[in-house]
Amino acid sequence: MQAHQRMLDPTPNGQNSGESPLLRTIGLTKRYGDFLANDSIDIDIWPREIHALLGENGAGKSTLVKAIYGLIQPSAGEIRWQGQRIVLSGPSEARSRGIGMVFQHFSLFDNLTVAENVALGLDGKESFKDMSARLEQVSKTYGLPLDPKREVWQLSVGERQRIEIVRALMQDPKFLILDEPTAVLTPQEADQLFIVLERLKAEGRAILYISHKLEEVKRLCDTATILRGGRKVETCNPRLETAASLARMMVGGEVKEVKAASGRKTTLPRLVVNDLSLAPAEAHGVRLEHISFELKGGEILGIAGVAGNGQDELFAALSGERLSKDPGTVVIEGIAAGHLSITQRRKLGAAFVPEERLGHGTAPRMKLSENALLTGHAASGMVRRGFIDTAATLKTVDRATETFDVRKAKRDPEAASLSGGNLQKFIVGREILRNPAVLVVSQPTWGVDAGAAAVIRQALLDLATAGAAVLVTSQDLDELAEIADRIAVMFHGKLSAPLAASEASREKLGLLMGGSSLEPKEVAHAAGA
Amino acid sequence: MQLVLEKRAERSGTIALVSPLIAIGLTIVTMVILFAILGKNPLLALHAYFIAPLTDGYSLQEIAVKATPLVMIAIGLSLCYLANAWNIGAEGQFLIGAVAGSWIAVKTQGTDAGAWVLPAMLILAASAGALYALIPAICKVKFGASEILTSLMLVYVADLFLDYLVRGPWRDPHGFNFPTTAEFDPVATVPLLIEGGRLHLGSIIALLVVAAAVILLGRTIKGFEIRVVGAAPRAARFGGFNADQLIILTFAVSGALAGLAGIIEVAGPVGHLQPGISPGYGFTAIIVAFLGRLNPLGILIAGLFLALTFIGGEQAQIAMKIPLDVTKVFQGILLFYVLACDSLILYRFKLVFPNRQVTRGAG
Ligand SMILES: Nc1ncnc2c1ncn2[C@@H]1O[C@H](COP(=O)(O)OP(=O)(O)OP(=O)(O)O)[C@@H](O)[C@H]1O
Ligand SMILES: [Mg+2]
Numbered sequence: 001m002q003a004h005q006r007m008l009d010p011t012p013n014g015q016n017s018g019e020s021p022l023l024r025t026i027g028l029t030k031r032y033g034d035f036l037a038n039d040s041i042d043i044d045i046w047p048r049e050i051h052a053l054l055g056e057n058g059a060g061k062s063t064l065v066k067a068i069y070g071l072i073q074p075s076a077g078e079i080r081w082q083g084q085r086i087v088l089s090g091p092s093e094a095r096s097r098g099i100g101m102v103f104q105h106f107s108l109f110d111n112l113t114v115a116e117n118v119a120l121g122l123d124g125k126e127s128f129k130d131m132s133a134r135l136e137q138v139s140k141t142y143g144l145p146l147d148p149k150r151e152v153w154q155l156s157v158g159e160r161q162r163i164e165i166v167r168a169l170m171q172d173p174k175f176l177i178l179d180e181p182t183a184v185l186t187p188q189e190a191d192q193l194f195i196v197l198e199r200l201k202a203e204g205r206a207i208l209y210i211s212h213k214l215e216e217v218k219r220l221c222d223t224a225t226i227l228r229g230g231r232k233v234e235t236c237n238p239r240l241e242t243a244a245s246l247a248r249m250m251v252g253g254e255v256k257e258v259k260a261a262s263g264r265k266t267t268l269p270r271l272v273v274n275d276l277s278l279a280p281a282e283a284h285g286v287r288l289e290h291i292s293f294e295l296k297g298g299e300i301l302g303i304a305g306v307a308g309n310g311q312d313e314l315f316a317a318l319s320g321e322r323l324s325k326d327p328g329t330v331v332i333e334g335i336a337a338g339h340l341s342i343t344q345r346r347k348l349g350a351a352f353v354p355e356e357r358l359g360h361g362t363a364p365r366m367k368l369s370e371n372a373l374l375t376g377h378a379a380s381g382m383v384r385r386g387f388i389d390t391a392a393t394l395k396t397v398d399r400a401t402e403t404f405d406v407r408k409a410k411r412d413p414e415a416a417s418l419s420g421g422n423l424q425k426f427i428v429g430r431e432i433l434r435n436p437a438v439l440v441v442s443q444p445t446w447g448v449d450a451g452a453a454a455v456i457r458q459a460l461l462d463l464a465t466a467g468a469a470v471l472v473t474s475q476d477l478d479e480l481a482e483i484a485d486r487i488a489v490m491f492h493g494k495l496s497a498p499l500a501a502s503e504a505s506r507e508k509l510g511l512l513m514g515g516s517s518l519e520p521k522e523v524a525h526a527a528g529a
Numbered sequence: 530m531q532l533v534l535e536k537r538a539e540r541s542g543t544i545a546l547v548s549p550l551i552a553i554g555l556t557i558v559t560m561v562i563l564f565a566i567l568g569k570n571p572l573l574a575l576h577a578y579f580i581a582p583l584t585d586g587y588s589l590q591e592i593a594v595k596a597t598p599l600v601m602i603a604i605g606l607s608l609c610y611l612a613n614a615w616n617i618g619a620e621g622q623f624l625i626g627a628v629a630g631s632w633i634a635v636k637t638q639g640t641d642a643g644a645w646v647l648p649a650m651l652i653l654a655a656s657a658g659a660l661y662a663l664i665p666a667i668c669k670v671k672f673g674a675s676e677i678l679t680s681l682m683l684v685y686v687a688d689l690f691l692d693y694l695v696r697g698p699w700r701d702p703h704g705f706n707f708p709t710t711a712e713f714d715p716v717a718t719v720p721l722l723i724e725g726g727r728l729h730l731g732s733i734i735a736l737l738v739v740a741a742a743v744i745l746l747g748r749t750i751k752g753f754e755i756r757v758v759g760a761a762p763r764a765a766r767f768g769g770f771n772a773d774q775l776i777i778l779t780f781a782v783s784g785a786l787a788g789l790a791g792i793i794e795v796a797g798p799v800g801h802l803q804p805g806i807s808p809g810y811g812f813t814a815i816i817v818a819f820l821g822r823l824n825p826l827g828i829l830i831a832g833l834f835l836a837l838t839f840i841g842g843e844q845a846q847i848a849m850k851i852p853l854d855v856t857k858v859f860q861g862i863l864l865f866y867v868l869a870c871d872s873l874i875l876y877r878f879k880l881v882f883p884n885r886q887v888t889r890g891a892g
Contacts, residue, residue, distance in 0.1 A: 321766055343769030354767060363761035373753060374768040383750045 020083050022047050022175055022206050023068065023099075027077035030063050032417075035409035037063040039230040040077065045175060050197060050207045052217045052238060055227035056250050056449040057421025058407035061210045062104055064227070065177045068208075069101045070094040092123045100173030102164045104180045104210075104420050104447065105358055108152045115148035118167045131170075139166050142196050153282065156308030157184040157355075165196070176200060177208045180420065182216060183447040186306050186475050186513075194220055212421075212449045214243040226250055247450050267297035270469035271318075271350075271438045272331040276338075278317050278324060286310035286493045288317060293488065293498060295469040297437070300460065301498060302484030303473040304509050310493035311442065311473050312355070318440050318471070319352040320345045333437055346378040349437030353428055353444065355473075357420070361427045364416035368408075369393040371415050372400070372430055380434055400429030404455060421448040428456050432463055439463060442473045457483050477509060491515050544873055549820050549831070552866035559862050569849055577848050578841035578859075588844070590727040592836045594798055597735045598623070598790035598807075600832035602814035604742045605783025607823040611746075613759040614776040618665060618680030619787040620811025621687035622658040626788020627795040628691050629657030631802040634717035635699050635710055646716040650792055658788015659781040661687065666780035670773045676780070684811070692804050699802065709803035719797035731793035738786060742825035755779065787811060808839065809857070816864040819871070835860065 021044040030038040038060045045051050053061050067074045070088030078085050081097055088094050091101070108117050115132045122131065132148050139146045144162045152160060161181060168176055178197075182190040197207055197220065211217055217224060217238050224238040226249045234249050272295070278288040288310055295301050305311060316322040318330060320342035327336035332348045342352070352375075354360045362371040372393045376382045382392045397412055404425040408418050415423060428444060444460065445453035461483055464470050473490075474480050480487050486498035489512035496512050560578075561571040582588040602619045609616040630650035637646050665679035692708070701711040722728040746752035757765040758772050765772065790810065799806050817835050821827030842856030 319767070320769075341769055342767065346769070352767070359761055360763050360767055363757050363764040365760055366757070370753065370757075373750075374757065374764060377750055377753075378769060386749050386751065388748055388750055388753060 019046065021045055021080075022082060024080045025064070025068065025077060026080065028064065028067060028074050028079065029076040030060075030067055030072060031075040032409045036230045037409075038067065038074070041227070041230075041232045043225050043232065043235070045206045045208060046223075047174070047206050048201055048204050049223060050201055050209055050221045052221035052224040053208055053210045053227065054212075054214075054217065054224055054246060054250055057425070057447075057452050058419040059227040059250070059449075060230040061227055062179055062419060063230075065101065065179055065208060065210065068094070069099060069177060095123065095171050095173070098172070098174035099177070100168035100171050100175070101177040102161070102168050102179065102181055104183075106160050106164060108160055108163060110153040111151055113149055113151050114146055114155075114163055117152055117163055118148075118170065121167045122170060134170060135166060138170050142166070142169060142199065143192065144196065154285075156306075158186065158189045158307055161185070165193075169200075173205065175206045175208070177210075179210045180212065180447050181209075182211060182213060184307070184443070184475070187477070188306075190216065212447065212453070214238075214246045214450070217246070218243065228252055250449065251451050265298050267467060268334075269294045269331075270297045270333055271295040271440075271471065273318070274329050274331065276314075276317060276324065276329040278313060278322065280313065281316075281322060286313050288313050289493045291493075291495045293495065295438070295471055297467045297469050298464055299486070300464050300470040300472060300484045302480035302487040302501075303471065303490055303495070304475070304477060304480055304487055305473075305490035305513055307475060309490045311490055313493070314490065314495075315352070315354060315440065315442055315473065319350075319354075343378040346375065349379075351375070351431040351434055351436035351439050353431050353439070353441035355442035355446065357423050357427055358416060362415040362423065365414055367412045367414055368397045368418075368426060369412050371426075372396040375430060376434065396430060396433060397426075399433055400426050403433065404429040404459070405452065421452055424448050425452055425456065428459065432459050435466075436463075436468055438469045438471075440471045443476075444472060444474065445476070445479060453479075477506060480504075489513055544870075545822070548870040548873065549822065549827075549867060552820070552863060552870045553834075555866045555870075556859065556863045559866075560859055563855070563858070564851070567851065567855075569851055574845055574849060574851060577845040577851075579837065581844050581848075582837055582840040587727070588840055590723070591840050592833060593732050594727050594729065595836035595839045596832040597729075597731045598794050598810045599814050599817050599835055600735045600829055601738050601790040601793075602783075602787045602811055603817035603821065603828045603832060604738050604825060605779075605786035606814055606818040607821070607825070607828060608742070608745075608755055609779040609783050610818060611759045611823050612755045612775045612779045613762070613772075614666070614669075614779050615677045616662065616665070616680050616780055616783050617677050617815065618662070618682075618684050618811070619783065619814055620807060620809065621680070621684035622662050622784040622787035623791035623794075623807055623811045624684075624687040624691050625661040626654035626658035626791030627802060627806055628687075628694060628791075629788065630654035630792030631699070631710060631713075631795055634713045634796065635802075637717065638711060638714060642714075642716060644716060646714070647719065647796065650717060650796060651789060654792030655785040655789045658791065659785040661788070662780040662784020663777065666777045670776055676776070680780075688804075691802070691806075695802055695804060701801075707803075710801045712801050713796055717796060718800065719793055727798065729793075729797045731790075731797050734789070734793065736829075739825045739829050742828075746825065787814075813860055816860055816867070819864065819867050835863075 023045040025041055025043050027040045027042065028038055029036065029040050041064060053064065055061050066072045068079060070090045070093055080086070109120070115135055118135050119128055119131050135148055144166055146159070146162055146166060161184065181193060185193065200207060209221055221238050224236055224246065225232060226234045228250060238246060273291055273293050276288055276291040280287050286309060291314065293301065303311065317324060320340055324330065324338040327338040329338040331337060332345055332350050335348055337345050337348060358364045363374065369390065373382055373388060376393065376396060382389050394412060400406060406422050406426045406429065408422060418426065424447060428441070431439060444456050448456060457479065460470050460472065472480065472484060481501060484501050486500055487504040487509065488498040489496040489509060491512060492515065499508065557575065561575065564571040564574040582592060602623060606616055606619055630653055633646060633650045633653060661683065664683060665676045668674040668679050669676040695710060696708045699710045701709055704711065719729045719731055722730065746756065754770045755775060757768060758770055758775050762772060795802050795806055813835055817828055817831045821831035838856055838859055842853055845851040846853050
């Protein structure tokens with residue numbers, strides 16, 4: 001395996017004499033109006049290669065791979081597959097040629113089962129039964145366990161992604177594109193994925209891998225192509241670079257460090273949760289059990305944990321998307337709010353950023369100004385006597401754009417047209433600009449590039465410094481270590497007692513995330529439950 | 530070989546505008562074939578349908594009169610459909626509105642009741658339409674009953690109820706046993722806009738309804754709410770909008786508008802209550818709503834267009850003995866094509882060749 005890697009080191013390309021690139025783009029260009037999302041990009045993908053595609057949010061990574069996958073037509077330039085020029089009429093042609101893709105945003109039907117979703121994504125004619133059998137076989141071969149009969153809405157993000165990967169693998173692709181596959185995975189899940197990818201590579205397939213996590217790129221990838229502002233700036237061997245030098249190439253300058261203001265003062269409790277228990281709304285949801293914590297102004301509490309352990313349910317209970325019968329379970333700014341709607345909670349000064357940005361945090365087909373109104377209508381002076389103040393909504397868009405450097409093709413585009421990371425910056429910005437007293441945020445930097453992640457984390461710190469209470473749910477332990485004052489762990493619907501960030505070592509958190517307790521007393525309790 | 534629908538990556542803006550026009554074009558082509566099969570000269574038939582009604586003042590007024598209920602009902606339906614609430618029973622709400630309003634007209638008949646009668650009729654009709662529409666809405670919200678089925682079934686209830694009234698308690702004693710009420714008094718009649726013409730105040734009301742819908746959907750938070758709930762339900766919930774309340778509200782509004790259209794029709798062009806006051810306005814309005822892209826101005830245009838087919842159908846019957854039912858066929862085909870063309874906005878057709886299957890099996 002090691003020998004392979006060295007032998008097939010594809011830079012410079014001459015070393016691959018005898019072989020030709022599996023796929024190459026020549027001058028590939030995609031224009032949206034007068035905005036160049038991809039500007040004349042040349043890229044070569046070799047078999048038996050894991051090729052990283054790096055770049056800031058909005059650099060054009062997703063656009064490039066969508067063109068390669070036939071989802072969008074390039075405005076100029078060409079794509080060569082195994083030496084031959086091809087013009088793809090759509091994804092199914094790409095699939096039939098052996099190009100597979102796993103998207104940044106999942107394309108699954110929530111109320112269909114795993115097997116049905118897979119069947120819908122395949123264009124073959126095999127019977128449902130054969131397909132299910134093959135599904136099980138592929139998922140076993142690659143160590144990606146999936147229960148074909150479960151419905152998608154019951155699954156964690158990691159499991160959903162597994163469906164997409166298995167679905168792509170069932171087409172037996174020669175070339176697999178993964179758009180930010182690890183953004184939502186826990187470190188353990190990511191490690192599992194890397195094993196699968198190494199194995200695919202050993203089988204002679206090529207992989208194009210988009211990620212913002214540079215350490216993991218250095219570990220996994222043989223080649224890296226870096227985009228900036230729609231242009232290719234470099235192709236290099238990431239193993240010979242440092243994370244910092246890769247980041248510099250992406251940004252074209254230095255990346256800022258996040259720094260916490262020293263001497264942040266904590267004030268009164270602004271968000272208190274008292275013995276919150278909630279039966280799941282959905283058959284396979286997680287039951288929240290006796291959750292209690294207190295969050296003071298000026299403080300950031302981090303919630304770690306493997307996805308699907310009740311974080312979504314907790315978010316819904318805190319936001320008011322699900323109400324609790326007992327008003328006292330959630331107290332916002334000293335007011336019992338368990339029974340209050342999300343709008344009323346916003347009026348009390350709370351703000352929320354959900355994990356899923358398209359379809360939950362925003363209405364994908366609506367403009368940014370309308371999406372500003374979506375959460376701003378309650379308490380931001382955007383509505384007067386029932387009438388929308390369009391100027392005020394546009395102003396929020398402009399301010400979020402400026403403060404958080406949201407890059408987009410025009411002033412007020414549809415939410416779905418923004419790159420993933422830029423949309424995230426907009427959503428976080430939209431809420432922070434309301435100066436909330438309490439901010440509840442899930443996965444704040446999921447899919448956000450290093451520079452922008454720093455900006456968002458800094459904004460959360462600044463918000464806390466200004467006196468707000470901030471609750472951050474994240475799977476990224478480094479992120480929590482960087483910004484949180486205390487960290488608690490969610491497991492099977494229960495929340496551990498928070499640890500001071502200084503005491504929360506990876507080992508301790510890892511134990512809690514796996515369901516073990518730190519104290520013998522609690523072990524006994526868990527065994528009894 | 531296999532024909533599949535494949536989702537488009539980018540939404541085609543041009544097709545969104547062109548799609549209704551394509552649908553109309555395809556409908557006309559189909560109609561030409563149909564006329565030919567019926568043994569009629571297609572060109573003359575098309576002329577009778579689409580050109581002749583536009584050439585004289587009387588027909589033009591008649592188009593506006595027919596478009597009035599279509600537009601009013603379709604505006605209400607578009608609010609429902611935008612919010613993902615499927616009211617199919619506007620016809621029933623129309624009839625109930627007509628009945629409720631007529632009740633005042635019948636009870637005040639021959640008395641010296643004053644100018645309050647007509648406004649009272651309009652208000653009662655709108656309220657009755659709204660209440661009638663609330664039945665399916667509440668069944669949906671409380672019990673999860675399909676509003677499509679319940680609203681549709683209530684059409685027949687309303688139809689038979691009207692039938693019973695005009696054959697029984699409300700029948701005009703001097704009406705030679707015809708199932709109809711007596712002609713309404715002048716105070717219970719919608720005033721004409723042109724002396725001796727057909728155009729009446731209802732058309733103005735319809736225009737006001739269109740204007741109100743433009744403002745509602747474009748400028749108010751309620752209109753925004755309606756659009757978000759339909760377009761992205763989960764985001765709407767996150768925004769604090771309650772889909773169930775909105776089902777109730779949009780059903781009530783669309784029922785009220787249908788009921789209002791009903792009484793305006795009875796107290797206007799018809800002049801009394803009788804069975805058959807509606808040539809299926811409540812159903813045709815569904816076509817109007819979709820042909821108009823659920824957009825108030827689009828609906829105004831689509832309403833006038835479908836009114837034209839009603840008038841044209843009558844003229845074609847008189848001039849060429851083409852059965853009146855052909856109009857219904859026309860409208861049905863039109864709806865079919867509108868929906869089909871709409872699918873092209875989100876999807877595209879694609880031929881898939883199965884030989885790939887073989888390649889995969891081998892490789
Ligand atoms: N349909 C569209 N219409 C207009 N502009 C678009 C459209 N799709 C993408 N863009 C623009 O093209 C640029 C590149 O987007 P792309 O999604 O390729 O970025 P990305 O590199 O994948 O970023 P991220 O890391 O945030 O996912 C963005 O500025 C985006 O606003
Ligand atoms: Mg992207």
